[in-house]
Amino acid sequence: MADAWTAREAITAAVDPGSFAEFVRTPHLRGSDGPLGWPGYDASAARAAAGTGESESVVCGTASVGGRQSVLVSFEFGFLGGSLGEHTGDLLEAAFTTARERRVPLVSLVATGGSRMQEGMRALTQLQRVARQSALLRAAGIPQIAVLRDPTTGGGWATLGAGADIVLALPGAQVGFAGSRVRPPGADPAAYTAEGQLAAGQIDALVRPDELHSTLADWLMLLSGPHAGGPAAPPGAPAGESGPALSGWDAVTLTRSAGRPRADAYLAAYFDGGVREIGGDRCGGTDPGMRCGFGLRQGRTVAYAAQCGTATRPAGYRTATRLVRLAESLGIAVLTLIDTPGAANDAEAEREGAGAAIAGLFAAMATARVPLTTLLVGEGGSGGALALAAPGNLWATPDSYFSVIAPEAAAAILKRSPDRVPETADQLRLRPRDLVDLGIARGVVSLFPAS
Missing domain, CATH: 3.90.226.10 (2-enoyl-CoA Hydratase; Chain A, domain 1)
Incomplete structure (x- = not known):
C-alpha cells in the first residue's frame, strides 16, 4: 500500500532523528486571487493552510541521512494537491541553489498532482525553473534522489521525479504523467503505478516505507562518498x-x-x-x-x-x-x-x-x-x-x-x-x-x- 504521509511525516521517515532544519519561511501574499484573478483562489489556499499547517505545497530544509548532510524537499499533498505554483518554484529553486552551494545531495519526497491551474501558465513555467536547477546540480556533480509517493503525476513526475539520478518509489504509489482524471478511457491502470513504472524501466527500485531511511542512507553513502583514485583494480x-x-x-x-x-x-x-x-x-x-x-x-x-x-x-x-x-x-x-x-x-x-x-x-x-x-x-x-x-x-x-x-x-x-x-x-x-x-x-x- 502507498503511504498517506504528510510532508513532515515523510521527512521524519527519511532523515536521522531530529536533524531536519527547515528553511526560513517567507510570507507569500497572493492577493487578488493570484496572477489570473481566479475567483476563490485565496480562500482555497487559506483553507489548505489551515488544514495542513503549511503555507505552500512543499517543505524544504536540510537534514542528515545516515550521517550525511542533504537538502530535503517534501511535498504536502493536502495543500492544493501538492501542486506547483510560482511560490513553489521559488522554494524549489532555493533548495537546489542551497544544495549546489553547499555541495550536498538533494533528496525529493514527491507527492503532487501537477501544476496549479489557478495560476495557469505562470505555474506551468515553474517546470522550466526546476529543470534548469536540476541540470545545474547535475553539471556540478551533485547527486539527486527522488522518492515517489502517492500520487506523483504531471510536471512533478516529469521534472523532480523522472529527472533525478536515482528514482525510488513507495509500493502502490500512483506514478504517471497523466493523473487519474485525465487519462484516456480504458487506459490500463497498471501502467500508472510504481510497479508498472518499475517493469517499464522508468524507476530504479521500490522501497518499503519502513526501509526508506536505510535505503536513502545507502544511496547517499555510495553516491557522495569517497570516489578519488585511479581505475578500479580488475578482480583477481x-x-x-x-x-x-x-x-x-x-x-x-x-x-x-x-x-x-x-x-x-x-x-x-x-x-x-x-x-x-x-x-x-x-x-x-x-x-x-x-x-x-x-x-x-x-x-x-x-x-x-x-x-x-x-x-x-x-x-x-x-x-x-x-x-x-x-x-x-x-x-x-x-x-x-x-x-x-x-x-x-x-x-x-x-x-x-x-x-x-x-x-x-x-x-x-x-x-x-x-x-x-x-x-x-x-x-x-x-x-x-x-x-x-x-x-x-x-x-x-x-x-x-x-x-x-x-x-x-x-x-x-x-x-x-x-x-x-x-x-x-x-x-x-x-x-x-x-x-x-x-x-x-x-x-x-x-x-x-x-x-
Missing part, C-alpha cells in the same frame, strides 16, 4: 590459462560450461558488502541480463555494469550507458564485466533500436572522463560485447574468450562445413593468451582458485 590476481595448452575450441567449450562463475559471483567477491542497483533504460525497457549499480571496494565507491551471460537487449545497453554517464557526472570509476554471446538479434531487438543502443554505449565508453576497467569473465561475442569494453584497459579470466564473431557463425559465413568449426576457432585466436599477445587484453587474471 595474475593467472595462467586453465588447463594444458587449450585450443581455441577448447577455450570456447570451457567458457560455455554451465559450471563457470558468472557475474553474480564476481560482484559478490569483489565488493566489500551489499550493492545498490539501478534498473531500466528510462525508455520503457529493462534487461535482467545487464546488472548495473554501485558498491564499495576497499572503502571506495565503484560503479559497475555486468553482462550475465545472455544476449544483451537494447534496454541493457541503454541502462549501461545511463550508468556510465551517471558515474561520470559524479566522478566515480567504472568496472564492467563482459559475458555475452552477443547482442540480441531478433526482430524485436531491431524494433527496440539495437544499433542505436549499442552505438550509445560505445560513445559513452569512448568519451568517459572517469577511469574505466573491464574484465572479460565469459563469452565476448563480437560488437555486442566490445561496446562494454574499456578502451585500453581490458583484462581476461582463464575461462573466457573474445572473438570478432562466434566460431559457428564465422564458419557459416566462410561457407565451411560444421566439422571445421573447431579449426575456425583456432584461426580466430580468441583465447585469453591470444588476446594478450595481440595487444587486446592487458593480462589474464583469476578471482577464484583452481578447483
Whole structure:
C-alpha cells in the first residue's frame, strides 16, 4: 500500500532523528486571487493552510541521512494537491541553489498532482525553473534522489521525479504523467503505478516505507562518498590459462560450461558488502541480463555494469550507458564485466533500436572522463560485447574468450562445413593468451582458485 504521509511525516521517515532544519519561511501574499484573478483562489489556499499547517505545497530544509548532510524537499499533498505554483518554484529553486552551494545531495519526497491551474501558465513555467536547477546540480556533480509517493503525476513526475539520478518509489504509489482524471478511457491502470513504472524501466527500485531511511542512507553513502583514485583494480590476481595448452575450441567449450562463475559471483567477491542497483533504460525497457549499480571496494565507491551471460537487449545497453554517464557526472570509476554471446538479434531487438543502443554505449565508453576497467569473465561475442569494453584497459579470466564473431557463425559465413568449426576457432585466436599477445587484453587474471 502507498503511504498517506504528510510532508513532515515523510521527512521524519527519511532523515536521522531530529536533524531536519527547515528553511526560513517567507510570507507569500497572493492577493487578488493570484496572477489570473481566479475567483476563490485565496480562500482555497487559506483553507489548505489551515488544514495542513503549511503555507505552500512543499517543505524544504536540510537534514542528515545516515550521517550525511542533504537538502530535503517534501511535498504536502493536502495543500492544493501538492501542486506547483510560482511560490513553489521559488522554494524549489532555493533548495537546489542551497544544495549546489553547499555541495550536498538533494533528496525529493514527491507527492503532487501537477501544476496549479489557478495560476495557469505562470505555474506551468515553474517546470522550466526546476529543470534548469536540476541540470545545474547535475553539471556540478551533485547527486539527486527522488522518492515517489502517492500520487506523483504531471510536471512533478516529469521534472523532480523522472529527472533525478536515482528514482525510488513507495509500493502502490500512483506514478504517471497523466493523473487519474485525465487519462484516456480504458487506459490500463497498471501502467500508472510504481510497479508498472518499475517493469517499464522508468524507476530504479521500490522501497518499503519502513526501509526508506536505510535505503536513502545507502544511496547517499555510495553516491557522495569517497570516489578519488585511479581505475578500479580488475578482480583477481595474475593467472595462467586453465588447463594444458587449450585450443581455441577448447577455450570456447570451457567458457560455455554451465559450471563457470558468472557475474553474480564476481560482484559478490569483489565488493566489500551489499550493492545498490539501478534498473531500466528510462525508455520503457529493462534487461535482467545487464546488472548495473554501485558498491564499495576497499572503502571506495565503484560503479559497475555486468553482462550475465545472455544476449544483451537494447534496454541493457541503454541502462549501461545511463550508468556510465551517471558515474561520470559524479566522478566515480567504472568496472564492467563482459559475458555475452552477443547482442540480441531478433526482430524485436531491431524494433527496440539495437544499433542505436549499442552505438550509445560505445560513445559513452569512448568519451568517459572517469577511469574505466573491464574484465572479460565469459563469452565476448563480437560488437555486442566490445561496446562494454574499456578502451585500453581490458583484462581476461582463464575461462573466457573474445572473438570478432562466434566460431559457428564465422564458419557459416566462410561457407565451411560444421566439422571445421573447431579449426575456425583456432584461426580466430580468441583465447585469453591470444588476446594478450595481440595487444587486446592487458593480462589474464583469476578471482577464484583452481578447483
